[in-house]
Amino acid sequence: MLVKIRGLVGCCLLLLTPLALASPAYHLQVVTRDQQVLLSLPLNEQENWCLVWNHSVAGFAVEDCFIVKAGQWLLDSSHQPDFAAGLGHTLGRGKQISDGQGGYFIKDMAVKISGNQMLLRVGSLAVNHRFAYRQTTLSLSELAAGQRVTLKLLRN
Secondary structure (H helix, E strand, O other): OOOEEOOHHHHHHHHOOHHHHOOOOEEEEEEEOOOOEEEEEEEOOOOEEEEEEEOOOOOOEEEEEEEEEOOEEEEEEEEEOOOOOOOOOOOOOOEEEEOOOOOEEEEOOOEEOHHHEEEEEOOOOOOOOEEEEOOEEEEHHHHHOOOEEEEEEEEO
């Protein structure tokens, strides 16, 4: 099965692009503390996907986008609509450019995700942690609000 998911979010995955039909090189899994797989997204080399959430103070959407290059999971870019609390550009990590609407993009970051996995405390529905993946949005908050999960990139 290409995509394993709990809840109603799975219905959206039936409409994915033809990329889903090719044999993927990787899977991005969302795993609970007790090793239950909540979500498994097929990925190909050089394929982008984003983790999006609503800033807890300002309320706008922040978007961190990732890519797999030569088996390494990388933070590739970020879109931050404002210089709100906890946000900003770190010198030496990509190039900051204006988004033309008062916010900014950070491009060409190439920040390695250590061990191809990261921990995430999934926010409430107000924060709405979600994946922007293959023209679909999948809400992690609907699946695991308040839980600590591990995001893992696994090679097939």
